[in-house]
Amino acid sequence: xxxxxxxxxxxxxxxxxxxxxxxxxxxxxxxxxxxxxxxxxxxxxxxxxxxxxxxxxxxxxxxxxxxxxxxxxxxxxxxxxxxxxxxxxxxxxxxxxxxxxxxxxxxxxxxxxxxxxxxxxxxxxxxxxxxxxxxxxxxxxxxxxxxxxxxxxxxxxxxxxxxxxxxxxxxxxxxxxxxxxxxxxxxxxxxxxxxxxxxxxxxxxxxxxxxxxxxxxxxxxxxxxxxxxxxxxxxxxxxxxxxxxxxxxxxxxxxxxxxxxxxxxxxxxxxxxxxxxxxxxxxxxxxxxxxxxxxxxxxxxxxxxxxxxxxxxxxxxxxxxxxxxxxxxxxxxxxxxxxxxxxxxxxxxxxxxxxxxxxxxxxxxxxxxxxxxxxxxxxxxxxxxxxxxx
Numbered sequence: 001x002x003x004x005x006x007x008x009x010x011x012x013x014x015x016x017x018x019x020x021x022x023x024x025x026x027x028x029x030x031x032x033x034x035x036x037x038x039x040x041x042x043x044x045x046x047x048x049x050x051x052x053x054x055x056x057x058x059x060x061x062x063x064x065x066x067x068x069x070x071x072x073x074x075x076x077x078x079x080x081x082x083x084x085x086x087x088x089x090x091x092x093x094x095x096x097x098x099x100x101x102x103x104x105x106x107x108x109x110x111x112x113x114x115x116x117x118x119x120x121x122x123x124x125x126x127x128x129x130x131x132x133x134x135x136x137x138x139x140x141x142x143x144x145x146x147x148x149x150x151x152x153x154x155x156x157x158x159x160x161x162x163x164x165x166x167x168x169x170x171x172x173x174x175x176x177x178x179x180x181x182x183x184x185x186x187x188x189x190x191x192x193x194x195x196x197x198x199x200x201x202x203x204x205x206x207x208x209x210x211x212x213x214x215x216x217x218x219x220x221x222x223x224x225x226x227x228x229x230x231x232x233x234x235x236x237x238x239x240x241x242x243x244x245x246x247x248x249x250x251x252x253x254x255x256x257x258x259x260x261x262x263x264x265x266x267x268x269x270x271x272x273x274x275x276x277x278x279x280x281x282x283x284x285x286x287x288x289x290x291x292x293x294x295x296x297x298x299x300x301x302x303x304x305x306x307x308x309x310x311x312x313x314x315x316x317x318x319x320x321x322x323x324x325x326x327x328x329x330x331x332x333x334x335x336x337x338x339x340x341x342x343x344x345x346x347x348x349x350x351x352x353x354x355x356x357x358x359x360x361x362x363x364x365x366x367x368x369x370x371x372x373x374x375x376x377x378x379x380x381x382x383x384x385x386x387x388x389x390x
Contacts, residue, residue: 099230100242103181107318109329110242111180111310112228114250114266115196116188117279119172119303121271122152122163122196129273131291137162152195163196164271167296172303173206179314180247183210183228187255190215223255225262244328247313249306261330264309267302271295312336341369347379348372 103110113119128137140162143150148167153160176182184207186193193213201207212227214220229242248256251266268284270276276285289295296302316332346369352358360383361371372379 097229097239097242099181100245104245107179109180109314109317110183110229110246111176112183112185112225112246112248112250114252115184115186115193117251117268117270117275118166118249118266119169119200119269120163120165120196121269121275122161122192123272123274125151125160125162127272127274128162129288129291131287132273135290135293137290150199152192152199154191154195156189156191161192162272163199164290165199166269166271166303167301168298168303169200171298172307173200175307176310177206179310181210182206183212185212185217185223185228185250187214187217187221187223189213221255222257223250223259225259244330247310247329247333249310261333264306264313264333266306269296269302309336337366338368340367341381344368344380345370345372345378346381346383347375349374349382349384352383 100110116122132138140149140151148165148169150163150165151160152163173182184193184197186196188196190213193211197207197211210228212223216227218224218227225243225246228246243259243262246259246262248259248263249266250256250263251268253260253263253265256263268275268279270280270285271289273288273291276288298304313329313332313336316336317329341364346364348358348361348371352360364371369381370378375382
């Protein structure tokens with residue numbers, strides 16, 4: 001039983017970030033789960049074709065544990081941005097809130113992050129699988145910070161939860177907070193949101209009071225930027241300038257209807273068996289990470305990869321000389337997406353219905369691919385129902 005009330009009908013999502021798995025305490029390069037979208041995360045230093053004069057965007061490293069291996073273009077990008085004084089940032093002509101103006105002068109954007117399956121994973125303490133019992137999870141009677149495992153309980157809940165924080169989550173929050181004002185938005189209830197936020201941000205330095213739960217959301221299965229951006233009421237619309245400065249990091253695209261251009265879709269974190277059962281797909285996770293006795297890599301996992309993408313988006317937004325910036329972060333995200341499968345021709349051989357109306361086909365095109373119904377000499381990738389299908 002998963003505490004999140006996010007829509008469960010997301011089994012066929014493609015995710016914009018992927019991560020490697022490693023046995024707990026030991027690296028295992030052979031357990032990689034990188035998909036076609038992983039090329040976005042490994043991509044470095046490639047200039048946009050339509051922006052030849054812009055400075056190189058930075059792919060960045062994975063954070064505190066990976067700083068020694070950060071690419072040289074990260075340092076070049078950061079140095080270039082640091083030469084721009086706060087007062088020289090040119091604000092957009094659209095109506096801009098005082099908070100947004102202050103953020104832009106500080107070269108910051110707004111980041112909205114989900115909790116469940118994005119920054120962590122939770123399960124009811126009675127909902128462990130046989131394999132999880134065999135692996136000793138049922139014996140957890142107190143917090144185990146070394147493994148990122150915590151027990152959450154509340155008088156309003158029918159049972160306690162075991163919560164697993166995603167590897168590298170603290171480094172991710174620390175690094176991202178330098179580039180973004182961060183907000184939490186979860187479709188779990190208020191008590192659950194507050195409990196997990198305390199694990200992630202015990203001193204309130206990252207989120208503060210900027211936490212939105214299902215209780216504050218206008219719809220129980222949808223999320224709204226109007227709530228995030230602090231409109232006087234849920235019915236008031238955030239300005240175009242505010243929406244153009246928001247990046248969303250979430251594992252479920254469906255809940256952000258109307259805001260997909262702001263979204264960087266995360267690979268779901270299926271640590272517990274109940275998560276695989278309720279939110280996974282047959283090709284995504286037959287067994288959960290806890291059942292397999294592995295976890296994502298701190299250095300190369302999904303959050304480290306997401307941080308690299310966020311660095312690229314941030315650098316792309318503020319890449320203009322003289323303190324100017326791209327008017328809309330959504331355009332930076334679109335350009336970055338198109339690099340994932342640029343130069344690739346993907347053939348869907350009886351895996352989906354023919355034509356560009358299928359979500360898989362459209363997603364591949366959004367990621368820069370050319371799509372085909374059948375295999376030909378120009379095809380670089382094949383999507384099929386069986387490995388022998390050609």
